[in-house]
Each structure stands twice: as C-alpha cells, then as structure tokens.
Amino acid sequence: MKIDRRSLALGAAALTLPGLVRAQSGTIKFGFTAALTGPFNEFGEGINRGAQIAVEECNKAGGINGRMVELAEVLDDQLVPDRAVQNLRRILDNREIVGLMCPSGSGPTLAIADMIQADGRPIINPQAQTPTIVYPNGPDKPPRPNLFSISIGNLVESEKLAAALSEFTRIGILHESTGYGVTGADLVRREIMRRKPAARVTVESYNQRAQDMTAQLVRVQRANAEAMLVIGLGADFAVIRRNMSRLNINLALFGAAGAVTVPYIEGAGDLVAGTRAVNHAAFGRRPMHGAAQKFADLYRAKFGTDRWYGPDAANPLISLAGTVGSGYDCINLLIDAIRRVNSTAAADVVRALDQTKDYEGATISRISFTSQNHVALKLEDLGTYEMLKRGDRVVLELRD
Amino acid sequence: MDDFFFSLLLAGISVGAVYALIALGLNLTFWTTKTLNFGQGSLMMLCAMLTVFISSQGLAITLAVVGSLAIVAALGMFIERWTVRPALESSGGSMGWVVSTLGFGIFLQGMAAKYFGSQAVAFPDVVFTAQDFVTVFGQYISLQYLVVLAVAVALILAFELFIRRTVWGQAVHAVSLDPELALVQGIPVRRLILGSFMLSSILAGVAGVLIAQIGGTVDPAFGFDLVLLGFVAAVLGGMGSSLGALAGGLLVGVISKLVGGYVSTAAEHGIAFALLMLALAVRPQGLFGRPEVSKA
Numbered sequence: 001m002k003i004d005r006r007s008l009a010l011g012a013a014a015l016t017l018p019g020l021v022r023a024q025s026g027t028i029k030f031g032f033t034a035a036l037t038g039p040f041n042e043f044g045e046g047i048n049r050g051a052q053i054a055v056e057e058c059n060k061a062g063g064i065n066g067r068m069v070e071l072a073e074v075l076d077d078q079l080v081p082d083r084a085v086q087n088l089r090r091i092l093d094n095r096e097i098v099g100l101m102c103p104s105g106s107g108p109t110l111a112i113a114d115m116i117q118a119d120g121r122p123i124i125n126p127q128a129q130t131p132t133i134v135y136p137n138g139p140d141k142p143p144r145p146n147l148f149s150i151s152i153g154n155l156v157e158s159e160k161l162a163a164a165l166s167e168f169t170r171i172g173i174l175h176e177s178t179g180y181g182v183t184g185a186d187l188v189r190r191e192i193m194r195r196k197p198a199a200r201v202t203v204e205s206y207n208q209r210a211q212d213m214t215a216q217l218v219r220v221q222r223a224n225a226e227a228m229l230v231i232g233l234g235a236d237f238a239v240i241r242r243n244m245s246r247l248n249i250n251l252a253l254f255g256a257a258g259a260v261t262v263p264y265i266e267g268a269g270d271l272v273a274g275t276r277a278v279n280h281a282a283f284g285r286r287p288m289h290g291a292a293q294k295f296a297d298l299y300r301a302k303f304g305t306d307r308w309y310g311p312d313a314a315n316p317l318i319s320l321a322g323t324v325g326s327g328y329d330c331i332n333l334l335i336d337a338i339r340r341v342n343s344t345a346a347a348d349v350v351r352a353l354d355q356t357k358d359y360e361g362a363t364i365s366r367i368s369f370t371s372q373n374h375v376a377l378k379l380e381d382l383g384t385y386e387m388l389k390r391g392d393r394v395v396l397e398l399r400d
Numbered sequence: 401m402d403d404f405f406f407s408l409l410l411a412g413i414s415v416g417a418v419y420a421l422i423a424l425g426l427n428l429t430f431w432t433t434k435t436l437n438f439g440q441g442s443l444m445m446l447c448a449m450l451t452v453f454i455s456s457q458g459l460a461i462t463l464a465v466v467g468s469l470a471i472v473a474a475l476g477m478f479i480e481r482w483t484v485r486p487a488l489e490s491s492g493g494s495m496g497w498v499v500s501t502l503g504f505g506i507f508l509q510g511m512a513a514k515y516f517g518s519q520a521v522a523f524p525d526v527v528f529t530a531q532d533f534v535t536v537f538g539q540y541i542s543l544q545y546l547v548v549l550a551v552a553v554a555l556i557l558a559f560e561l562f563i564r565r566t567v568w569g570q571a572v573h574a575v576s577l578d579p580e581l582a583l584v585q586g587i588p589v590r591r592l593i594l595g596s597f598m599l600s601s602i603l604a605g606v607a608g609v610l611i612a613q614i615g616g617t618v619d620p621a622f623g624f625d626l627v628l629l630g631f632v633a634a635v636l637g638g639m640g641s642s643l644g645a646l647a648g649g650l651l652v653g654v655i656s657k658l659v660g661g662y663v664s665t666a667a668e669h670g671i672a673f674a675l676l677m678l679a680l681a682v683r684p685q686g687l688f689g690r691p692e693v694s695k696a
Contacts, residue, residue: 037518039619177666204665209625211615214411215660215668222404235520235617242616245530246542247407266522267617271530307519 028064028344030055030331031073031094032101033087033108038078039209040233042261042323043104046308047126048074050327051101053298054335064339069331073097077108084108085115092119098344099123099334101327102147106130106180117144121346122353124333125149126326129157129258130183134374143374146350150329150364150376152257152280152322154180158187160278160382161229162195164254164400168227170200172220172251174213174240176232177205184231184256208236213243220251227252230259238267245271252276260387261319262307265394273389276399280321280363281383284398295328295362296320311393318385318396321363329361406539408661409654414545416653417552418611422630423637423645424556425603431576431640432589432596435484435497437476439505440630441623443601444608446508447472448618449516451609452523461524469605476601479504480594505624512620520617526609530616548610553646555606560642572596576640636676638689647687652676 032051035044051071059068073094075087084103091097092115100116102109102125109128113136116123123146131139134149165171165188173188175181182205189201202223204216217240220228228251230237237259244251253275255264260277282292296316299309308324310317336359337352338344359367367376385396422444426436437443450468455461483504487496528543535541563569574582575592583589611626612618629652637648655675660668685691 037513039518039520039621041518206665209619209621211611211626212411212415212657214407215657216665218404218407218661219665235619238520238522238617239615242530242614246533246544247411248533248540263520263522263617267520267615269522269616 027068027070028098028338029070029072029096030099030334031091031097033075033077033084034104035079036076040079043127046323047101047104047327049303050324051331053302054328054331057298058335064335065342069335077103079105079108081107081111085111088112088115099349101126101330102128107178109133110179117146120146122146122349124330125151126330127151127322129154129180131155142372148353148369148374150326150367152377153375154184154187156377156379156382157256157278158191159379161188162191164276164278164384165192165227165229166195170225172202172223172225172228174204174216174228174230176208176236181231188229211239213240217243217247217249221249225251227254229254231256233258234261234263235267237264241268241271257322270389272387272394275387277385278382279318279385281381282363282365283316283318283321284383284385289365291360292362295325299324325363329363333359408657410541410545412654412657413650414548416650417549418607419629419633419652420556420646420649421552421603421607422627423634423649424559424642425600426630426634427640427645428596428600431572432593433484433488437479437600438498438502439479440604441627442505442508443472443475443604444623445620446512447605448523448608448612449512452521453516455524461526465526465609469602472601472605473598476597477594480597509620518620520619523612523616523618526613544613551610556642556646632676636686638686641688644686644688
C-alpha cells in the first residue's frame with residue numbers, strides 16, 4: 001500500500017485532534033454549570049429549563065444541518081464559585097463540548113471566566129451582571145474574545161435605575177454584600193450623581209439571608225431618604241419589605257431585576273404593591289414580540305403554569321425572561337452561530353457569534369454582537385415596572 | 401426617646417430573644433450530657449418548613465405549628481439515641497457527638513431540600529402580620545416583635561421556675577452535677593437525658609417559627625447562622641444558666657443592632673463579637689456562670 005505525505009499528515013492530525021474529529025459526527029454537544037439546587041436554584045434551574053426547551057425545539061426542527069443537539073454536561077454548582085470551577089474543568093475536559101453557557105451568578109462566572117477564555121470555546125452569559133465578566137480591563141477595552149453576554153448587565157441596569165430614580169433627590173441604596181450587589185450599587189450611585197450632582201445617596205449593605213435589616217433601614221431613614229433601591233435577590237428583598245413595614249418606613253421602593261422575583265412576591269405578600277423595578281421589557285409589552293410569545297408558549301406546554309411561569313396562562317411572570325428565557329436564548333444563539341458557519345470548531349463559532357446581527361431572541365428582541373461589543377442588552381430592552389395587586393394576584397405593569 | 405435608638409433597641413431585643421431561646425436549648429443538653437446539639441439550626445429550619453407544608457395542606461396554622469413541634473421533638477429523641485449516646489458510650493471520651501450532631505443537621509437540610517425544594521418559601525403569619533403595631537408614648541412598636549419577645553421571655557422564665565420549683569427540675573439539676581450519683585439515687589437519668597433533647601428540639605422549633613415569621617421566608621439553609629449566634633449568647637450568659645441565656649441573647653442582639661446603626665452595618669457582627677470577646681476575657685465563666693472548680 002502506498003501512503004503519501006498528505007495522507008500521513010491528515011492521519012497525524014486526526015490522531016492529535018480526536019475531539020475535533022469526534023465532534024464532526026454524532027450529536028452537537030453543549031454544557032454548563034449552574035445552581036440547579038440550593039437556595040438560588042430559581043436562576044440555575046431556570047436556565048437549565050430554558051436550555052432544554054431550546055434543544056428540544058431545535059431537534060424537532062431537524063437539528064443543525066441534520067445533526068441533533070444535546071445538553072451533554074449539565075452540572076450543579078449551587079452558586080458556589082469553587083464548585084463552578086471544578087465543574088467547568090470537567091466540562092472542558094470533554095472535548096466534544098462545542099459551546100457553553102455561563103453559571104447563574106456573578107461570583108461563579110467571574111471564577112470561571114479566565115479558564116474559559118484560555119480554553120477558547122464559545123460561551124454565553126445568561127444572567128451574571130458584573131461588567132468585568134465580559135470586559136476584564138474596563139468597558140472601553142476589548143472584550144474577552146470568546147465570552148458573550150445577553151444578561152441584564154450592571155452598566156445598562158444602573159442607567160435605567162438611575163433614570164427611574166431621577167425624580168428623587170435623597171436616595172437610599174441597600175445592596176447585598178456580593179460582587180453583584182457591590183458593583184451594582186456603586187454604578188447606580190455614580191449614575192445618579194452624574195445625572196443629579198446635588199443628590200444625596202446613602203449606601204448600606206447586608207449579608208445574603210440576613211433575617212433582620214433594622215440597622216440598615218433606620219440608617220437610610222435617618223438620612224431622610226425619599227426613595228430606596230434594593231440590589232439583591234428576591235428572598236432578601238422580602239425580608240427588607242416586611243422589615244420596612246414593621247418599622248413603619250414608607251419610602252418609594254425600587255428593586256433591581258434580581259430582586260423582583262417569585263420569592264419576593266411570595267415572601268412579602270400584599271406589601272409588594274407599589275414596588276417599582278427594572279426588568280426585561282419584552283415580557284411586559286402587549287402583544288409580546290414573536291420569539292418571546294413562542295418561548296412562553298413552549299415553556300407553558302412543557303412545564304405548565306408553575307412557579308417560574310406564574311399562575312396566569314396568558315401573562316407569564318416578567319421574571320420568566322431573566323430566569324428561564326435567558327438560558328433559552330443562549331443555547332439558541334450557539335445553535336444559530338453553528339448553523340451559519342456549518343462548523344463546530346471554536347474559532348468558527350466565535351467568529352459567527354461576533355457577526356450575530358439582529359437575531360430575534362425571547363428576552364431581547366434584536367441581539368447583535370461585534371468583535372468589540374459582546375453585550376447584547378441595550379437600554380431600550382429594559383422596562384420600568386410597577387407591582388400592582390389585582391384581585392388575589394400581583395401583576396407587574398410596564399410604566400416606561 | 402430617640403426614634404433611631406428605639407428602633408435599633410427593639411429590633412435588637414427581639415432578635416436577641418430568639419438567640420436566647422436557641423441558647424437555652426443548647427444549655428439543656430449541656431446540663432444533662434455536657435454535649436451541644438449542633439444540628440439545632442436544622443431543627444429550626446425543619447420546624448418552620450413543616451409548618452409551611454402542613455398549613456398548605458389546609459390545616460389551621462396553630463395546629464400546623466403544634467404538629468411540627470411534635471415532629472422535631474421526636475427527632476430530638478432520635479438525635480440523643482443515635483448520634484449522641486453512641487459517641488458518649490464509646491471509649492476514650494470521644495468528641496464524635498460534635499460531628500454526628502452536625503452531620504445529622506446537614507442530613508436534615510438535604511432531606512428538606514429534596515422534599516420541599518431548595519428555594520425560599522413564604523412563611524405564613526402565625527399571630528400578627530408585619531403591618532400590625534401598637535403605639536406606646538408615641539413610639540411605633542411592631543406586634544410581631546412583641547410576640548417574639550413575649551414568647552421567648554415566657555418560655556425562659558417558665559423553664560427557670562420548672563428547674564427551681566419542681567422535683568423534676570431538681571432531678572435535672574442533680575443530673576447536671578453528677579449523673580452517676582443521680583442514677584444511684586434512683587433518678588431516671590436516661591429518661592431525663594431523652595427529655596432534655598426533646599425539650600431542646602422544641603425550643604429550637606419555637607425559635608425557628610418565631611424568626612421565620614420575622615423574615616417571611618424559609619429555605620433549607622435557614623438556621624445555621626442563628627445557631628452560631630445562639631451559641632455565643634449561651635457562652636456569654638454563662639453556659640448552663642437560663643437567665644444567662646436570656647441576658648446573653650439580648651446582649652448579643654442589642655449590641656449587634658446598635659453597632660450596625662451607629663457604627664456600620666458591615667461591622668454589625670464583627671465589632672459586636674469583638675466586644676463580647678473582651679467581656680469573656682474579663683469574665684470567662686460568662687455573666688451568670690459560676691467558675692468551675694476541679695478537686696483532685
């Protein structure tokens with residue numbers, strides 16, 4: 001048998017890149033680590049559900065150019081950064097994984113960001129808000145080449161929150177003591193001061209899961225605040241709201257997107273009425289745009305009107321966008337990129353993601369990236385909502 | 401009185417009363433076995449979660465609380481029989497009870513996450529809502545805070561009376577001093593130990609229900625931090641003293657809130673704990689404890 005140089009070279013390449021060869025056959029595999037269990041699993045399990053819907057939808061339509069897709073590695077980190085790092089190591093060891101989704105929070109995502117950047121495979125961030133995840137050297141510097149984001153980033157959210165708070169001069173900010181809370185509070189404070197230099201902003205922090213926030217609240221009250229913004233998660237926001245009621249503190253109350261979730265509504269009950277919050281605008285508009293409505297229908301068909309969707313079949317909870325829809329969009333963006341380049345090689349998929357233009361997502365109606373801009377969410381994608389009590393239900397009405 | 405100071409004081413007293421209940425629960429098992437149940441936090445969580453679950457099945461909230469307390473009392477017996485007793489009976493004065501009580505607590509946490517879900521669930525208002533209040537001398541006082549304080553103080557005082565004025569209380573006292581001599585005297589030591597774990601678990605359950613009502617939500621990880629503060633209260637008040645538990649709990653609660661209000665909320669526990677360390681350096685046996693004397 002005659003073996004020429006070209007065949008030898010190809011054979012050697014095949015031996016040294018077994019993952020690449022395997023990836024060209026069989027299913028197209030995705031992976032991620034998220035808080036599937038633990039107290040914050042409304043986010044992790046949420047994006048898992050969104051990813052499942054995206055995969056099923058794709059496979060039902062014949063897959064990507066004939067190849068089925070699969071969530072091959074889905075691991076639980078309970079929002080613990082160390083565990084997220086261990087999980088990602090395992091996922092990256094599987095060379096068949098061609099695309100990933102970031103964990104459901106800033107702490108774990110920051111912990112894995114350098115590792116995934118070094119690996120080079122494409123990854124999309126559904127929920128983590130800290131800007132340094134995408135732009136480690138500052139927002140005016142280039143992004144990590146393979147990390148894209150569709151989350152409600154702190155930068156855009158702070159702009160929207162500052163706009164919503166613009167009618168007030170004395171403002172209190174209560175934030176959780178995590179990276180998400182600290183960065184978010186700092187950005188909102190700066191944005192408020194930029195818009196209104198005479199404003200007085202009092203900033204207080206709390207530890208997640210604290211059962212009493214009296215000290216923080218009375219400090220905000222002593223500063224004669226007219227309005228208060230909470231940057232944290234829903235269960236803690238419920239503690240704050242109930243605490244305000246016990247102390248007879250009546251301020252205009254605002255919440256960041258992470259705060260106005262189901263645990264807040266369940267924990268604070270009727271007290272939530274009047275709370276204003278910034279969140280995805282897509283689920284508050286009527287009619288919802290096509291991709292948002294399709295996603296809501298798919299979710300309801302698979303999981304019913306559950307805790308994530310809410311009790312009203314016609315009107316899914318606004319938080320469904322951030323908790324579940326973002327996972328659905330991440331996987332769909334990877335699928336779209338692979339389909340366009342007809343390749344699963346990391347460099348090709350990253351290049352295709354860089355060229356994403358006006359992709360219709362469920363949470364953001366037009367998603368675009370460029371090599372210099374890896375953040376899809378824009379100011380107009382966010383809305384300011386007010387929580388209202390209608391009968392025995394709490395609804396969020398889009399105000400702006 | 402200054403509104404700012406009063407709000408901090410009231411909140412400190414209220415959460416401090418819960419720490420006191422936890423401290424009393426820890427004291428109880430310390431008296432009879434010289435051990436502490438580090439799974440107390442999980443019992444607090446379980447009682448609160450069971451209350452939510454049972455009441456969601458349509459039962460009245462008070463019955464749900466009573467039913468949950470009965471279940472955690474039974475678990476208290478289980479803890480004594482299967483986690484503490486084997487460790488104490490093992491040779492070499494094993495400290496295995498620390499690991500086994502803590503381990504059982506983590507096990508309960510896992511079970512709660514599996515069967516009730518790991519997300520925070522809303523805890524129903526048991527007696528009053530967060531909006532109920534009374535006005536005293538122009539001060540706005542939350543009835544939820546008052547209920548927490550009243551229940552905690554009533555339980556601790558009732559317990560103190562029980563120990564001082566009843567035969568069973570004297571028997572507990574005897575066991576705490578010398579269990580072997582108590583056994584020779586015909587005191588049912590084993591039953592008393594079992595009872596102390598049941599009662600300790602009930603106190604943890606009551607504390608769990610009270611604090612869950614304040615926060616409004618409960619999840620499987622609830623309670624662990626509170627046990628640490630309860631432990632500090634017990635040590636500060638003097639290990640083994642009921643009134644010490646009350647004083648220690650109130651002191652930890654009030655100092656934390658005042659530091660949070662007047663100094664910094666970020667330092668709420670840090671500075672408070674530093675002050676407590678100082679207090680213990682001056683009086684190692686705690687406020688109401690007696691110095692231990694060893695006779696050769």
